[in-house]
Amino acid sequence: MKKLYRRLYIGLVFTFLYAPIVVLIVNSFNQSKSRSKWGGFTLDWYSKLLTDETILSSLVTTLIVALVASVVATVLGTAAAIGIFNMKKRWRSVILNTSYLPIMNPEIVTGVSLLLLFVFLNIELGYVTLILSHIAFCVPYVILNVLPKLRQMDKHLVEAALDLGCNRTQAFWKVTVPEIMPGIVTGFLMSITYSVDDFVISYFTNGSSAQTLSITIFSMTRRKVSPKINALSTLIFVVVLIVLIVMNVRDVQKSKPKRSHTSSKKGTVILAVVLLAAVLVSCVAVGFMLNRSSENTLDSGTYSDSVDWDMFRDKGITLNVYNWGEYISINEGEDGDFDTVSEFERLTGINVEYRTFASNEELYAKMKTGGFNYDVIIPSDYMAARFIKEGMIQRLDFDNIPNYSYIDQKFHDPVYDSENAYTVPYTWGYVGIIYNTTMVDTEKYDVESWDILWNEDFAKNILMFNNSRDAFAIAQFKNGFSVNTADQKELEIAAADLRTQKPLVQSYVMDEIFDKMIGGEAALAPYYAGDAVTMMEDNEDLDFVIPKEGTNRFVDVMCIPATVTDKDQKAAAEMFINFMCETEVALRNIEYICYSTPHTGAYELLDEETKNDENFYPSDEKLAKAEAFNVLPDSATKTIDALWTDIMSNTGTIPWLTPVFLVACVGIAVFINVYRSRKNKRKNEM
Amino acid sequence: MNKNTKWVASPYLLWMVVFVIVPLVLIGVFAFTVNVPYDLEGNRLTEEQASELKLAYEGTDEEIPVVYKTVFSWNNIIAVSQYLPVLLNSAWLALIATLICLVIGYPIAYLMSRVNPSYQRLIQMLIMLPMWMNFLLRTYAWMTLLEKNGWINRILGLVGIGPFDMINTQGAVVLGMIYNYLPFMILPLYSVMLKIQNTTIEAAQDLGAGNIRVFTKVVIPLSMPGIASGITMVFVPAVSTFIISRMLGGGTNMLIGDLIDLQFLGNAYNPNLGAAISLVLMAFILLCMSITNQLDNGDEEMEGKML
Numbered sequence: 006m007k008k009l010y011r012r013l014y015i016g017l018v019f020t021f022l023y024a025p026i027v028v029l030i031v032n033s034f035n036q037s038k039s040r041s042k043w044g045g046f047t048l049d050w051y052s053k054l055l056t057d058e059t060i061l062s063s064l065v066t067t068l069i070v071a072l073v074a075s076v077v078a079t080v081l082g083t084a085a086a087i088g089i090f091n092m093k094k095r096w097r098s099v100i101l102n103t104s105y106l107p108i109m110n111p112e113i114v115t116g117v118s119l120l121l122l123f124v125f126l127n128i129e130l131g132y133v134t135l136i137l138s139h140i141a142f143c144v145p146y147v148i149l150n151v152l153p154k155l156r157q158m159d160k161h162l163v164e165a166a167l168d169l170g171c172n173r174t175q176a177f178w179k180v181t182v183p184e185i186m187p188g189i190v191t192g193f194l195m196s197i198t199y200s201v202d203d204f205v206i207s208y209f210t211n212g213s214s215a216q217t218l219s220i221t222i223f224s225m226t227r228r229k230v231s232p233k234i235n236a237l238s239t240l241i242f243v244v245v246l247i248v249l250i251v252m253n254v255r256d257v258q259k260s261k262p263k264r265s266h267t268s269s270k271k272g273t274v275i276l277a278v279v280l281l282a283a284v285l286v287s288c289v290a291v292g293f294m295l296n297r298s299s300e301n302t303l304d305s306g307t308y309s310d311s312v313d314w315d316m317f318r319d320k321g322i323t324l325n326v327y328n329w330g331e332y333i334s335i336n337e338g339e340d341g342d343f344d345t346v347s348e349f350e351r352l353t354g355i356n357v358e359y360r361t362f363a364s365n366e367e368l369y370a371k372m373k374t375g376g377f378n379y380d381v382i383i384p385s386d387y388m389a390a391r392f393i394k395e396g397m398i399q400r401l402d403f404d405n406i407p408n409y410s411y412i413d414q415k416f417h418d419p420v421y422d423s424e425n426a427y428t429v430p431y432t433w434g435y436v437g438i439i440y441n442t443t444m445v446d447t448e449k450y451d452v453e454s455w456d457i458l459w460n461e462d463f464a465k466n467i468l469m470f471n472n473s474r475d476a477f478a479i480a481q482f483k484n485g486f487s488v489n490t491a492d493q494k495e496l497e498i499a500a501a502d503l504r505t506q507k508p509l510v511q512s513y514v515m516d517e518i519f520d521k522m523i524g525g526e527a528a529l530a531p532y533y534a535g536d537a538v539t540m541m542e543d544n545e546d547l548d549f550v551i552p553k554e555g556t557n558r559f560v561d562v563m564c565i566p567a568t569v570t571d572k573d574q575k576a577a578a579e580m581f582i583n584f585m586c587e588t589e590v591a592l593r594n595i596e597y598i599c600y601s602t603p604h605t606g607a608y609e610l611l612d613e614e615t616k617n618d619e620n621f622y623p624s625d626e627k628l629a630k631a632e633a634f635n636v637l638p639d640s641a642t643k644t645i646d647a648l649w650t651d652i653m654s655n656t657g658t659i660p661w662l663t664p665v666f667l668v669a670c671v672g673i674a675v676f677i678n679v680y681r682s683r684k685n686k687r688k689n690e691m
Numbered sequence: 692m693n694k695n696t697k698w699v700a701s702p703y704l705l706w707m708v709v710f711v712i713v714p715l716v717l718i719g720v721f722a723f724t725v726n727v728p729y730d731l732e733g734n735r736l737t738e739e740q741a742s743e744l745k746l747a748y749e750g751t752d753e754e755i756p757v758v759y760k761t762v763f764s765w766n767n768i769i770a771v772s773q774y775l776p777v778l779l780n781s782a783w784l785a786l787i788a789t790l791i792c793l794v795i796g797y798p799i800a801y802l803m804s805r806v807n808p809s810y811q812r813l814i815q816m817l818i819m820l821p822m823w824m825n826f827l828l829r830t831y832a833w834m835t836l837l838e839k840n841g842w843i844n845r846i847l848g849l850v851g852i853g854p855f856d857m858i859n860t861q862g863a864v865v866l867g868m869i870y871n872y873l874p875f876m877i878l879p880l881y882s883v884m885l886k887i888q889n890t891t892i893e894a895a896q897d898l899g900a901g902n903i904r905v906f907t908k909v910v911i912p913l914s915m916p917g918i919a920s921g922i923t924m925v926f927v928p929a930v931s932t933f934i935i936s937r938m939l940g941g942g943t944n945m946l947i948g949d950l951i952d953l954q955f956l957g958n959a960y961n962p963n964l965g966a967a968i969s970l971v972l973m974a975f976i977l978l979c980m981s982i983t984n985q986l987d988n989g990d991e992e993m994e995g996k997m998l
Contacts, residue, residue: 011802014798014799014802015799015802015814018795018799019817021870022817022818022821022870022873023821024832024836025821025829025830025832025833025835025836025870026821026824026829026832028832028835028836028842029824029828029829029832032835040835081702081703081706082703084699084700084702084703085699085700085703085704087699087700088697088698088699088700088701088703089700091697092697092700100700100704100707103707103711103712104707104711106711106715107710107711109927109976109980110973110976111927111928111930111931111948111972111973111976112928112931113931113933113948113951113952113969113972114718114931114951114969114972114973115714117718117951117955117965117966117969118714118715118717118718118969119710119714120955121714121717121718121721121962121966122709122710122713122714122717125713125717137710138710140710141710141711144703144706202822202825202826204825204826204827204934205933205934208956209955209956218825219825219827222825222827222828223827223934226827226828226830226831226938230828230831234828235828238824238825238828241823241824242820242823242824245820245823246820249816249820252816253809253812253813253816364958366957366958366959366960367956367957367958369960370955370956370957370958370960371956373960374955374956374960374962394745465856465859471942471958472958473958473959491742507943510941510943511859511941511943512859512941512942512943513941513942513943514941514942524838524840525839525840526838526839526840638739638742638743638745638746639738639741639742639745640737640738640739640741640742641742643738646958646959646960646961647959649958649959650774650950650953650954650959651773653942653945653949653953654774654776654777654945654950664765664768664769666772666775666971666974666975667768667970667971667974669978670971670974670975670977670978671974671977671978673978673981674974674977674978674980674981677981677982677984677985678981678984681984681985
């Protein structure tokens with residue numbers, strides 16, 4: 006009976022541990038892209054995995070970073086351990102305690118502190134910073150494993166070797182190193198494991214050019230994880246599982262004396278790592294060979310010949326393009342969608358690193374932090390204005406962008422760029438409410454008002470913008486304020502409204518909204534019209550309205566950051582912008598992302614149905630009350646940032662609390678340690 | 692060998708200064724400074740004055756007469772006060788998660804250490820195996836399980852129960868913490884329990900101790916070092932996590948980690964405030980670790996006199 010309980014208990018714990026793994030594996034065979042619906046068995050995701058450049062290249066980055074960082078960390082850490090071991094005791098404990106700081110501190114603090122360091126030293130974030138920061142947190146693990154082996158080692162061994170005629174170098178290589186080898190190997194393996202698995206530190210130090218698998222997965226989790234990633238994880242899981250089983254069976258069969266079994270276990274672990282690496286590398290190799298076999302490309306005749314597209318071919322130029330999530334036509338390998346980025350690479354021979362962000366404020370934070378080097382960014386109007394004001398983007402050479410002539414006259418000389426010098430419009434749109442008709446009774450409730458987002462009948466069924474400017478705008482429209490108000494009182498009233506709304510909000514979202522609205526997880530959400538249309542295509546129950554109080558109308562624009570100083574680099578960035586304004590490209594993009602286009606050529610080619618669709622091109626009276634964001638004075642921006650942080654964190658204010666808290670924490674900690682060491686001393690004396 | 696090999700560590704010491712000490716000093720510097728506007732004569736301006744000046748000069752060719760200087764200030768640290776509830780809430784959730792991990796993990800570790808060695812290895816592997824899957828993916832999979840139309844609600848629906856609101860609650864965040872950090876609790880406990888000899892337990896039994904007394908007087912005291920390191924290894928990452936709360940808590944239950952992220956790469960850029968929050972978090976962790984170190988009688992420090 007007792008045994009039964011035990012088994013039941015162990016069984017329950019393992020169910021808990023493996024439930025999500027089962028979900029991952031099942032979904033890797035799921036034909037439907039939705040993760041909670043079963044659409045039939047398929048192996049497609051596995052074959053598609055092999056042609057996915059983003060996933061494969063981030064896999065390569067992960068492996069390179071892990072390998073380089075672990076090797077360097079092992080050498081550095083082993084040398085450190087030997088040196089530290091031979092130091093005087095007092096020094097030893099000071100240095101050791103400092104060494105362990107990167108792993109004793111919360112990961113986020115280590116990540117942030119390294120970010121500050123790289124920005125301070127003016128090192129561009131990328132491969133180098135990734136590797137450096139990975140070394141930084143791997144070294145402590147190596148020291149941690151090598152040091153005990155040095156302690157266990159018999160000191161007389163080295164002396165014996167010296168007596169027998171070895172010189173010091175020989176004694177070191179022939180005696181010390183073999184003795185501490187197990188520690189070195191464990192340290193190395195731990196480094197690799199932690200490096201591959203790391204997310205938090207890479208998140209703060211990865212920059213624009215290098216992206217590890219964790220980061221790729223992170224940007225996917227914000228919208229929708231491609232089942233291809235599930236397929237990759239399943240592969241890794243299966244390989245690890247097989248290795249572990251083989252290892253276990255071998256151990257059971259042999260049941261040798263203890264010493265030799267640990268060494269054979271080490272051997273198998275190394276074998277496992279090698280095998281894993283081999284499988285992954287072959288995946289990548291096959292992937293690159295198969296790559297782009299089935300792509301939908303345009304005839305080069307389609308492109309205008311006003312610029313020389315071949316100008317930068319074979320010059321080794323790489324452009325970092327930073328765009329909103331889901332804001333360009335990409336080929337996900339299903340129905341041969343047009344892939345803008347690889348088409349540009351094919352046409353011009355310029356390499357493009359394409360990355361996405363979730364909000365204007367996030368883009369601002371990265372630009373302002375420094376260290377992130379982008380060549381083309383696509384902010385919204387008000388953020389572009391802020392960039393211009395702060396000298397963060399530069400004037401464009403419109404001779405390199407002849408396709409600007411296609412941009413509708415309406416979009417020339419805008420408020421946000423009155424000189425018409427810094428920006429090229431990419432899309433425009435407006436904010437409205439997307440709702441699920443099965444959950445919102447339009448007879449009973451007035452959907453055409455922002456007030457519905459404050460209606461308690463929909464408590465926990467409302468999604469809300471996870472960025473300050475858009476969220477404030479809704480509260481401002483609700484109260485009849487201007488969205489460009491800098492008035493402290495008005496901002497506080499809006500903030501108070503957002504605070505009242507918070508208990509009703511299910512979740513604050515940006516790109517996550519797609520998954521949640523399509524899956525019927527929430528009833529109501531404010532969002533951008535184009536994305537709403539995309540969601541409506543995937544779920545017929547969804548509908549979209551423009552609230553009568555007015556709404557925000559925006560233009561998203563392409564710009565070049567001021568950090569791009571190289572002439573060719575800038576010209577190449579302008580070539581990218583010009584490419585995006587090619588009629589055919591603009592058309593494919595706008596059809597894919599469902600926003601509205603300022604490009605006259607592309608607009609002409611749209612089908613009549615789309616042109617007359619109120620959701621894409623609403624009539625002027627419908628947008629009569631729409632207001633565009635303008636850049637706010639610094640004081641207002643700071644107020645909004647502070648209020649937003651408050652709203653998100655639900656706080657009250659007791660100003661003197663932190664210093665007291667800080668002093669108390671440190672004081673109590675010091676007291677405990679002093680008390681303990683005294684006690685120990687007394688114990689030793691007795 | 693003594694004197695010569697001491698210098699082998701010197702490249703590392705240099706490394707340590709640059710990559711361990713300097714970054715932490717930078718956090719301190721950021722935490723105690725602010726960027727404030729001055730006019731050209733060196734008079735301090737308020738933000739409003741600076742904005743007005745900038746607006747006035749905008750569009751003209753003249754240079755805006757505002758310069759930003761970095762000056763010492765207590766403001767960030769004082770501003771952190773209002774976020775202490777967030778820290779306490781994070782600590783509270785992390786504490787619950789840690790205790791549940793201990794309650795779940797302790798029996799598992801004990802049972803593991805008492806079965807025959809080949810099973811031990813099997814169970815150990817099975818516990819480590821999920822850690823090979825990316826932690827973001829595992830957390831994401833929990834979303835699939837917990838959602839309103841997720842797997843669990845569907846299965847319960849078949850029996851006619853539910854649906855329950857599970858995702859976007861504090862409970863979901865705690866669950867995410869338990870799930871991700873449970874192995875960090877089990878493994879140190881297990882390695883300590885291996886050292887408890889069966890003969891010790893039998894001796895206690897022979898001397899007349901019942902099951903409960905054996906457990907409280909022998910097993911628990913002997914496993915104290917494992918409990919201490921398990922608690923540290925779960926609590927520290929749990930209290931500072933910032934992604935679990937975002938994915939499973941829906942952003943409505945902000946934790947201290949989210950707050951730091953928000954100030955650096957998120958929606959409210961203010962690295963000075965972010966650094967100040969980091970500093971407070973570090974102090975808090977220092978306190979917690981001193982307390983847990985107390986549990987294992989100070990015999991088993993990182994220095995490891997036992998080894």
